[in-house]
Amino acid sequence: MKRQIIDKIKQYDTIILHRHVRPDPDAYGSQIGLAELIRANYPEKEVYTVGEHDPSLSFLAIPQHIEDTQFNNALIIVTDTANTERIDDDRYQKGDFIIKIDHHPNDDAYGDLLWVDTNASSCSEMVYELYEEGREYANWQMSDAAARLLFAGIVGDTGRFLFPSASPKTFETAGQLIQYNFDRNQVFDGMYEMDRKLLNLQGYIYQHFEMDENGAASIKLPTSVLQQYDATPSETSLLVGSLGNVKNIRAWVMFIEDNDTIRVRIRSKGPVINGLAKKYNGGGHPLASGATAYTWEEADQVIDDLKAICKEYK
Template sequence: MFKDILAKIQDYQTIIIHRHQRPDPDALGSQLGLREIIRHNFPDKTVLATGFSEPSLSWMAEMDAVEDIHYAGALVIVTDTANQERIDDSRYTKGAFLIKIDHHPNNDGYGDITYVDTSAASASEIISEFALSTNLKLTDEAARLLYAGIVGDTGRFLYPATSAKTMRLAAELREFPVDFAKLARQMDSFPLKIAKLQGYIFDNLEISDAGAARVTLTQEALKAFDVTEAESSAIVGLPGKIDTIEAWAIFVEQADKESYRVRLRSKNTVINTIAQNHEGGGHPFASGANSYSVEENDQIFQEINAAIKENRRDV
């Protein structure tokens, strides 16, 4: 199917690339890495990346100013986005042809071409494989962006989805003259306020006997630490560093104080089915959901406990 995607890229003069809301390094790495690849290999084409410019990830690259007129007769590509409601910039349907490239479970198979590889550890891995297998030339900047995306979604190659292919593609990217040590420092460093927030997380973490954990970040807590919701994602993996914790939830109270963004993570217990019960989804061990009350938060926590116990019975 990579040949079909390349053929469509060759066919269209204007290409607009989308990704999901609240971007992480993989969303930006795949989106902007693909933009860089197409621009370099097809310099006569207009290639634009749209979406919110996340300040905490401005070191990766900037978004383009995309006007409505650009969508007329354009090819639209959406990377790293499982569900249509999560696509950043609702104009993705305004083009002439739509391609989805993703690595999440394909519960929403939108697009005229849908390429989903759930065995890939990241969308950036897929874009890397696409470029290398179709003999498109990579640039230093494309390698930097794609490597950042792979590192981000694999948790620095620690997560279970990391495969031999992941490592091979990362090695190909490492051949480019990029300061990867600097990149690693950028991805591993955080402001002092995030360090203080980490202390709050450990102080307020609730851990069950089964190994489920949860913590709630209220609007008051976010304001006290001067942390945005996007910046709070930096602590999502923190509870997993405790050896007795198997799966956990971070409940982030929204500005309306009537709903919560739920970040779910696990070491070995499948939790995306829990996310699906609460307007969410994602990977088996890394998902997101929505909650609309403290009672629903409690329900999600109990579902995590039950899932851990069931998983242990099955082992």
């Protein structure tokens, strides 16, 4: 499979990389990290990364804006995106050939060529694996820019290597990547440093979250609260792991009002929660998923369902 992907990359003069909406470090890491890897090994090719930019990820990279005509006869590579509804920039359909590279459950087997590995800690780890194959098969070289982005993606999706998804292979990959020339402190600062307003909002979360006797916890952040702390919905992504420090917690959900929808971020220390996310217009990993609610009443239903999951968990 990996060699088929490499052959397709060799074949096309124009390559456009996509990732999921509401990006996280692994979305940028895998998408733009792979783009940098291709540029380093095929400098004659036109390589673009598209999608709406999240300013909180500017420390990593900034995607490009391109014209529709550039999709003509282009190879499309979509990373870290489980289903077509979550692909950022639907012009991916205008390309000539679509490759899916992902580590989420393959519920939507889109694309002409698919490589899905649910055992991978992150899609960035998969891109490094693709590089290893390319090194043997096509004499690929890793660049400092690609290594930095892939490292950031792995760190982001493993919670700084604290999540169970961080395998011995993950640590080995990270060990290889840190041998390249990039500033790890700059990466960590960009990912985890917070403005004082977000620290204050984190205090609000600790003061107002609710948890039942089975370790199911929840916190609601309506627009009024976000405005009180001068925080945007996207900035709250830095806070979603905060409740993981609470003793006896099993799983938690954070609701963030965002215009006419409510972002639902679900995390777990054991109970499988991606089925719950699918029920509410989302999906993801067994212990880290996202969904969308459209009313606060629906949010309350999510809480009830999470409580039932935690109650049944042994």
